[in-house]
Amino acid sequence: MPCVLSMLLSPVQTMLCPTSPHLPCPSEMNLIKDRLQVNCSGQGLSVVPLALPRSTGILLLSSNRLASVSTAAFQHLPELAELDLSGNALGALHTGPPLPLLQELVLSHNALGVLPTLQGLPALTRLALAHNNISGLLPGAFRDVGQLMDLNLRGNQLRTLPEEAFEGLAMLKNLDLSDNALEELPPGLLAGLQLDKLSLSGNQLRTLPSGFFPEGHIFAYVYLAGNPWRCDCGLAYLRGWIEDNDFSIYIQEQRPDGLLTENDPHSPVCDEPLRHHGSPVLEFKQACGKAGDTMTKIWISMGQ
Ligand SMILES: *[C@@H]1O[C@H](CO)[C@@H](O)[C@H](O)[C@H]1NC(C)=O
Ligand SMILES: *[C@@H]1O[C@H](CO)[C@@H](O)[C@H](O)[C@H]1NC(C)=O
Numbered sequence: 001m002p003c004v005l006s007m008l009l010s011p012v013q014t015m016l017c018p019t020s021p022h023l024p025c026p027s028e029m030n031l032i033k034d035r036l037q038v039n040c041s042g043q044g045l046s047v048v049p050l051a052l053p054r055s056t057g058i059l060l061l062s063s064n065r066l067a068s069v070s071t072a073a074f075q076h077l078p079e080l081a082e083l084d085l086s087g088n089a090l091g092a093l094h095t096g097p098p099l100p101l102l103q104e105l106v107l108s109h110n111a112l113g114v115l116p117t118l119q120g121l122p123a124l125t126r127l128a129l130a131h132n133n134i135s136g137l138l139p140g141a142f143r144d145v146g147q148l149m150d151l152n153l154r155g156n157q158l159r160t161l162p163e164e165a166f167e168g169l170a171m172l173k174n175l176d177l178s179d180n181a182l183e184e185l186p187p188g189l190l191a192g193l194q195l196d197k198l199s200l201s202g203n204q205l206r207t208l209p210s211g212f213f214p215e216g217h218i219f220a221y222v223y224l225a226g227n228p229w230r231c232d233c234g235l236a237y238l239r240g241w242i243e244d245n246d247f248s249i250y251i252q253e254q255r256p257d258g259l260l261t262e263n264d265p266h267s268p269v270c271d272e273p274l275r276h277h278g279s280p281v282l283e284f285k286q287a288c289g290k291a292g293d294t295m296t297k298i299w300i301s302m303g304q
Contacts, residue, residue: 228271
């Protein structure tokens with residue numbers, strides 16, 4: 001054992017490792033979560049410290065210099081329930097060695113380009129991957145983390161997604177795909193999901209395929225603003241859905257006094273064609289016919 005850091009329980013924190021550049025990680029009981037919280041944030045660490053209390057329940061390792069991490073590095077912490085690795089330089093993540101009690105894994109603000117199929121995390125309910133460099137997801141990437149309720153992929157490089165990207169996530173409530181480069185989405189992407197909150201804002205979407213939103217499912221919040229919606233007959237499905245679900249269309253804005261979330265069914269606006277540029281999708285009205293089927297002609301009356 002290279003270093004022994006004594007912490008907590010002792011009134012004076014002593015460091016039995018004079019050559020280590022690192023200070024011991026302070027720890028305290030998190031009374032709200034009833035877990036021992038160890039704070040190793042911002043210590044310039046490039047490896048996961050070995051000398052941590054065995055009863056660590058929450059481990060904060062944010063703002064360090066970790067470039068790669070394996071769940072093997074936490075096998076000596078059998079009670080680990082929350083792990084914060086945000087703001088490192090993580091380019092690689094290896095899962096496999098199990099962390100049976102881990103519920104929250106925060107990997108935001110790293111450099112992950114590929115997300116491996118997650119394994120050995122049966123209790124995971126929250127996974128934060130915002131602001132990485134993820135350009136694609138494998139089909140069934142989250143198949144083995146079926147308890148996931150909150151998945152944040154905001155601010156990555158996603159252009160497209162396989163239809164099975166979120167397969168098996170029956171518990172998922174909150175899916176954030178905002179601020180990516182999504183140009184199109186497959187029709188079955190949300191099949192089998194029961195989301196409360198879906199964010200697609202800040203992408204490159206021009207339309208959504210017919211039947212994209214599961215029939216009859218009511219969302220609490222859907223964010224669609226900040227996409228270059230193309231207001232022609234290809235948008236008839238989305239326009240109709242917005243009209244039927246106007247109570248669930250929200251917008252988020254950064255205001256001086258904080259983040260404002262407000263119901264705004266007019267927030268998705270047309271980018272093209274030019275004559276509709278900047279006008280709400282909801283107000284876009286045009287006669288659209290289905291080729292070869294005049295009986296089921298969709299009529300969206302022209303209005304100004
Ligand atoms: C953890 O330690 C860092 C660096 O000392 C400090 O800035 C941060 O506020 C601490 N976080 C918590 C939750 O105590
Ligand atoms: C992000 O990924 C692309 C390849 O997909 C790579 O060229 C680029 O260097 C990566 N950027 C960072 C910051 O890692």
